Amino acid sequence: MAKLSLSDLRSIREREEKNLKKRDIHGRTVHVVVAMGTSGIDAGAKLTLNTIADDVEKLGLDNVIITQTGSAAPNPEPVVEVYMPKTGLVAYGSVDKDAAHRIVEEHLKNGKILEDLRIELVEKEQ
Amino acid sequence: MHDTAALLLESVENSIEAGARHINALVEIGSGKIGVRVEDDGEYNLLSDPFEDGSTTKGEGRGRGLHIIKERSEGRCRLTRGWAGTVLEFSASDDGSFDDLYEALLPVFCREESITITIKKDGRDISVSRKLLEERDAVPDRAGCIKRFRELLSDLEKGEIYG
Numbered sequence: 001m002a003k004l005s006l007s008d009l010r011s012i013r014e015r016e017e018k019n020l021k022k023r024d025i026h027g028r029t030v031h032v033v034v035a036m037g038t039s040g041i042d043a044g045a046k047l048t049l050n051t052i053a054d055d056v057e058k059l060g061l062d063n064v065i066i067t068q069t070g071s072a073a074p075n076p077e078p079v080v081e082v083y084m085p086k087t088g089l090v091a092y093g094s095v096d097k098d099a100a101h102r103i104v105e106e107h108l109k110n111g112k113i114l115e116d117l118r119i120e121l122v123e124k125e126q
Numbered sequence: 127m128h129d130t131a132a133l134l135l136e137s138v139e140n141s142i143e144a145g146a147r148h149i150n151a152l153v154e155i156g157s158g159k160i161g162v163r164v165e166d167d168g169e170y171n172l173l174s175d176p177f178e179d180g181s182t183t184k185g186e187g188r189g190r191g192l193h194i195i196k197e198r199s200e201g202r203c204r205l206t207r208g209w210a211g212t213v214l215e216f217s218a219s220d221d222g223s224f225d226d227l228y229e230a231l232l233p234v235f236c237r238e239e240s241i242t243i244t245i246k247k248d249g250r251d252i253s254v255s256r257k258l259l260e261e262r263d264a265v266p267d268r269a270g271c272i273k274r275f276r277e278l279l280s281d282l283e284k285g286e287i288y289g
Contacts, residue, residue: 028268038139041135042194046132046229050233053232053236057269057270061269062269
């Protein structure tokens, strides 16, 4: 699978939002996507992804599936997107380890959107 | 900042971006260095110097991955194409980023592509593949499987899993 552009990501987001209304993703109702392109990795996305995975495991959030996508530049990386039927799609920027802990504890576990971390995704000008 | 484990992740990303369906990586750790060799069946449109900053066929703002690998490896890197596919090789200082295989490999396997990674470390070969993870229900993308992924790597490091 090729690395996705932001426009690809948006298409997927629209598709996933429709799909979420129809069915779960592999039986999971919450979908976490971490942008792992070069700029994301450079900004620490590896630690972000590992932290989310650790916390999802520790809390036993078995309705969550974690995947990754390519670069989310020029957005403030690491970027994490959360799809949840209750909250819809929410994108978070500059997700360091502490922010990753909060996303799992507050959004994934309790369904509360973290407004201070939330971003509107911006597409890179071509 | 990319640690050496992140360079492996970057290499896998590069393969996937090239449309690779199968990716095999060998990581050799010893004598203070980490050598990485990544083979894939991707379709590359190689430019004169694919390690040049911004060298890409994917559009503006892309193409930093191989350049970062060149920088971190202090030029000890090469990309070659042959009948069997494309091979990316580089070496870098052992920064300890492969000491915890769980942390190093989880981001690589938290995806759907057919990836096999062999780690040569402390006189032992540790081979992890997407196929093995599926067989063991240990693809680390959900609760339960993440725990099994950690346990599987631990068992592999101890040599407690064969075949």
